[in-house]
Amino acid sequence: MQNNGSLDDLAIFHTVVREGGFRAASRRLGLAPSKISTTVARMEATLGVPLLRRTTRSVSTTDAGRTLADRIGPLLAGLDAARVEAAEGAERVTGRLKLNVPGAVMPDMLPPLFAAFHARHPEVEVEIVVENGIVDIVAAGCDAGIRYEDILAQDMVSVPVGPRVQQIALAAAPDYLRAQGMPATPRDLTEHQAIRYRLPDGPLLPWQLVEDGRTITVEPIPRLILGVNAIDTGLGFARAGIDIVATFRNWLEEDFAAGTLISVLPESWPSRSGPRLYYPSRHTPRPLRAFIEVCRDHDKS
Structure with a gap:
């Protein structure tokens, strides 16, 4: 590509890949879909290889297109960050923050953090992708992720983003316990x-409890199985009298206080370290740096 608009062309192509199609990229960039399609076609003609596979319903990358998108993504992000910092100074933060997080932090940890973040930086657009597996956040196009310490990659920087310690609690509805009885030991x-x-x-997910100072694994009867992406929905089933649920203690405090759920074997509940925000050390865009600052301030409060 030897034209003066080549950098803009790369940015347009990367937006098509990131947003998943021409129309979505059009909305993101404020350009006509026909201009975006023409730009990508011109790039393909110049490079001599197809970059995208197009059907009437979807757009996906070829191997060459994926390689190009992966290589230019960090470069474009760095240029965007440099332009923003040069144009807007140190105080005003704008742009986009994309996080990849597990469902476990969605109900109660993130809302107060983002309330504080948006109060400080109202012009930052935030996108949250909810996934529970191990994710390469760079390949996924995310600025940072949230995971628990035992699965963090060694080459990542991390900061606490919630309670330092969380307890896994067991609970059941009064109707269930009246019908089935209260277990006396973990093995029950x-x-x-x-x-x-x-x-x-x-x-x-295993059920691990503490017995005589040791961690043991027990296997209750799995009458209802939910995908881990729906981890916050289990409480609704438990409140309806369906079986015992194992979940984060902080999710259960209101139910315990109201009596809608009863604690089961509280002396055997295990603890684990809390979640952490993690990100690559080599590049930290301004919206992410601003969010890290909010996380650190929230940790002190």
């Missing part, structure tokens, strides 16, 4: 019905 749970969660294309 093997005779009880449970709401279980399954990892995407993987095993059920």
